[in-house]
Amino acid sequence: MSQQLPVVEIRREPAPVNAAAGQPGRLPAGRRISLLGRRLGSVALYVFLTVMAVFALFPLYYVVQASFAGAQNLYTTDLHLFPAHFTLANYVTAFTQEPLLNWIGNTLLVCGLTALCGLICSTSGAYALARFRFAGRELTLRALLALQAFPGLLALTAYYLLLNTLHLLNNLLGLVLIYSAGAVVFCCWNTKTYLDGLPVELEQAALLDGATPLQAFWHIVLPLATPALAVAALFTFMTGWNEFALANLVLNANANGSNLTFILGLYSLQSDFRTPWGIFAAASVIVSLPLMLIFFFAQRYFRSGLAQGGLAN
Amino acid sequence: MKKIFASRASGSRPLLAMFLFSLMLALLLPACGGAENSGSNNSSSIDFSGTIVIWHGWQGTYLQAKQAIFNEYMRLHPKVKIVLVHQDNIASKAATAVKAGNGPDIIAFTDDNLGSLALGHVVVPLDQYISQDYLNQTYTPAAASALVFNGHVYGVPEAVEAVTLMYNKSLISADQLPKTTDDLLAFEKRYEQAHPGQYGVVWPTEDAYFNAPWFYGFGAQYVTPDGKAHLDTSQALQAMEYIASFRPYLPKQPTYDVVSSLFAEGKAAIIINGPWSYADYSSGGKINIGFATLPIVTATGTPAKPFVGVKSLWMAKTAKNPALVADLMKFYTNKANQITMSRADGEIPANSAAADDPAIQQLPAVAGYAAQVKLGVALPNTPYMSALWTPVQNALTAVWNGTQTPAKALSDAQAAATKGIAQISS
Amino acid sequence: MPMLRVKRRTIVAFLLPMLAMMAVINLWPILYTLYLSTTNYSEFTSDNYRFIGLENYRQLLFSFDSDFFPVLWQTLLYVVVCVSCFLVVGMLTALALNNPRVKGLPFWRVVLLLPWAAPSGITALIWKFLFQYDFGPFNQIGRLLFGPQFGIPWLLNPTLAFISVVIVNVWLSYPFFTVVILGALQGIPGELREAARIDGAGPWQYFRHVTLPLVTPALVPATILSAITTFQMFNTVFLITQGGPVVSALKPGATEFVMIYMYNRILGATVANPHYGFIAAFAITLFVILAALTYLGSGLGARSPRASSIREARA
Secondary structure (H helix, E strand, O other): OOOOOOOOOOOOOOOOOOOOOOOHHHOOHHHHHHHHHHHHHHHHHHHHHHHHHHHHHHHHHHHHHHHHEOOOOOOOOOOOOOOOOEOOHHHHHHHHHOOHHHHHHHHHHHHHHHHHHHHHHHHHHHHHHHHEOOOOHHHHHHHHHHHHOOOHHHHHHHHHHHHHHOOOOOOHHHHHHHHHHHHHHHHHHHHHHHHHOOOOHHHHHHHHOOOOHHHHHHHHHHHHHHHHHHHHHHHHHHHHOOOOHHHHHHOOOOOOOOOOOHHHHHHHHHHOOOOOHHHHHHHHHHHHHHHHHHHHHHHHHHHHHHHHHOOOO | OHHHHHHHHHHOHHHHHHHHHHHHHHHHHHHHOOOOOOOOOOOOOOOOOEEEEEEEOOOHHHHHHHHHHHHHHHHHOOOEEEEEEEOOOHHHHHHHHHHOOOOOOEEEEEHHHHHHHHHOOOEOOOOOOOOHHHHHHHEOHHHHHOOEEOOEEOEEEEEEEOOEEEEEOOOOOHHHOOOEHHHHHHHHHHHHHHOOOOEEEEOOOOOHHHHHHHHHHOOOOOEOOOOOEOOOOHHHHHHHHHHHOOOOOOOOOOOHHHHHHHHHOOOEEEEEEOHHHHHHHHHHHOOOEEEEOOOEOOOOOOEOOOEEEEEEEEEEOOOOOHHHHHHHHHHHOOHHHHHHHHHHHOOEEOEHHHHHOHHHHOOHHHHHHHHHHOOOEEOOOOHHHHHOHHHHHHHHHHHHHOOOOHHHHHHHHHHHHHHHHHHHHO | OOOEOOOHHHHHHHHHHHHHHHHHHHHHHHHHHHHHOOEOOOOOOOOOOOEOOOHHHHHHHHOOOOOHHHHHHHHHHHHHHHHHHHHHHHHHHHHHHOOOOOOOHHHHHHHHHHHHHOOHHHHHHHHHHHHOOOOOHHHHHHHHHHOOOOOOOOOOOHHHHHHHHHHHHHHHHHHHHHHHHHHHHHOOOHHHHHHHHHOOOOHHHHHHHHHHHHHHHHHHHHHHHHHHHHHOOOHHHHHHHOOOOOOOOOOOOOOOOHHHHHHHHHHOOOOOOOOHHHHHHHHHHHHHHHHHHHHHHHHOOOOOOHHHHHHHOOO
């Protein structure tokens, strides 16, 4: 099983020692050409890396610099690539004039509850699918796979009606409920795959010793499955924070827009003609930075939780 | 970090399980309720209690002026709670919500939607509480008639609106204003040359509503009341070609937010815009705004005719207390409150007593918009109009982007509109 | 796999929370959509809609002016173009990052993976602004270099708009492929390179006959999964173009891919009388396609929904 995990672990091999490096002039002609080729190769390599770095960084750089340049307007005909006057004014405004903290809070709440709901609803079921033999097991597994192919967006009308009936429209819990649809399926599948890889003997022994299945599940399996649960929670958490369409369906801005998730909030900032670009940029940076830190931090963690259930199993 | 996850996953599980069950209960219980109120009709006494939910599209400074009036009503009737909910696609969201018995009490929107909402039984008549006579006596004629559909009264009008020329007095003077459509184009060219990077006149050139003045001024129309699209006429073509003649001089992506911020930043001398924008531009003395009517179409000799919309409040089918709804509607549009509203945001009051008040008529914004309203055409309130917005907008966009010629764009739009109309009448 | 023997009651108790929840939030919406697809439910018929059998499907699949196939076609084109670019860019960056001669690897690694870490919803909004014709930085830079007449109609021209959303998607997604390929490259034993050199294989031959075959097993599932997620992409493209630019009033927009098309027909800014029944038929047809792709993918090795979720977190 090869690993496709987002674990960035590059082996640091020592650079190959070029025995002839010190005396290029005395090399035979063939080696000289190949050395030239390698030089050119090196140049091309760095050029390529630089181009890619500019490609990767430009959008991010542009926003960061704009966030530190005073209150530029979003639609200005002057180009600014460097902040002329370095200022934190945009950050102050973003925090004081815009309901940025509410947006972040709402998003964390929705994503957190979604992850929680996904775990709670799926873990015991995943255990049952991994350990118990019963009629309809195969069918359930196939159904899970099919459900996973159904993006929530396809059932827009149905979800609207569902939330309407439950009086959960314009309510963060309503959003949690819709997001949970994907979360439950994903958490179940991930946990089940992980449990498949754990030995069953411990539980068998516990049951022989008179433990109930619930006790075995609670005291033996759950602690062992922690990495898988954590990763499942993390992924479900991350799934929600960029989502626009369903959030836009469920949430309607109140008078100052404080009830939105951050993606809806930033979208409204950008389409609101009174909002200076600098504030949008500052708000974007504030929201992105912690998420990017979490992402890079969490990468190390992906390996332990997902490796066993690698996707090419 | 691992530890945090671990404790969350195992240590606190009983708590989480309890949380889950309470969550599920909370989710499932209300589903059993949801009784629909059919609305009892006793107008003799009004029960001044309960919550009234209003779905609206008001924003910004504009919204604050209206909120103040509702606050006043709540002060007078402490047991009444009024909740304002901003909605993006009011018409389609209301349709779904009302059908599920979870809609608002009042829907505030422009009159062109009344036909389709009434046909879909999303809004219902309240003739018992507000008679046609009351409408005619209280409101200006155009505004009053916009609230009647198929012989029934559906609510009250709050304001009359149309787009007009608004100019920045510190950039140009009144005598520089273009008087005809040819002047307007020439003015745009001149201004752009004299002030590089700035614009003489801007408006959202890809929007069906904002471009109606040109179409109707050139003698074209979008749709007839009996549901025939009229986009493939020579008049429509002339209008489209006129709009397209601005392409070299205006921004390539003149969306509403772009043109509006250009004007707000003093980078455009004139904007074609409506009352909703006035308060935002002028508040804090940012821009000294002058008003003028839209130019006369050189080819026809008639003035450009903007859509005149009547902003209305209708009663939704889900209204729980129709008598209270009607009372609130009357209060909201009485003379005193309409005057307050106009002073705050420069809208033209629908209440005729307020509209005739000299103090109101002298407000430059009200006078400016009112002069334009006289020259406009009523926003078509046939349900078929709903099938026109998208095709017209698409045709304008395709022409502005240069992907289609005006003639081809209009003939495609005509076909699309005809198809849409057929779907409505089937 | 050994299984535990427990009472039927226990099995039910373990399964119940999950199945109950899924019945409400997964199954019911699908069944309701299926039901809607057989009715003429629209905004205007919401009070008296009726069962019309497969009429919606007939209109969708066999009507000559149906948008279904044009939309499906441009979506598939988008998928093919995007995924090819992911593979090429991902492969090149991975090879570069795997090259021991590069100095400062940790630096390059972090920089090249940054787009993956940034929240895609926000970066989409940033890209949208970068592409803006009159005020966007790309054209501003162009004007600085080539004079005031310069202007690329990024989001205004249908072809360029398509290319623009490809660029953004590549920006968002190549790091995933970089990481996948890098992981596989690092699994290649160093002796192979030595052996290849002794056999006189050039760099291209080495790549073609050693690297590629060894990386492919890891690439297949990643490619399938990202094809599926690109197929159902909504957020990024919608936030940038809303499906536009308009080509004609009679045709779908140039970047109106399946999900965006559906969304616009229900909740689009200027939508009139949404035909929920017809859209439901559209949704069910898409579901069939997606389920088929997923099973195809699972047959080829992508069994776990996990990796798609990794991508969903980005999409």
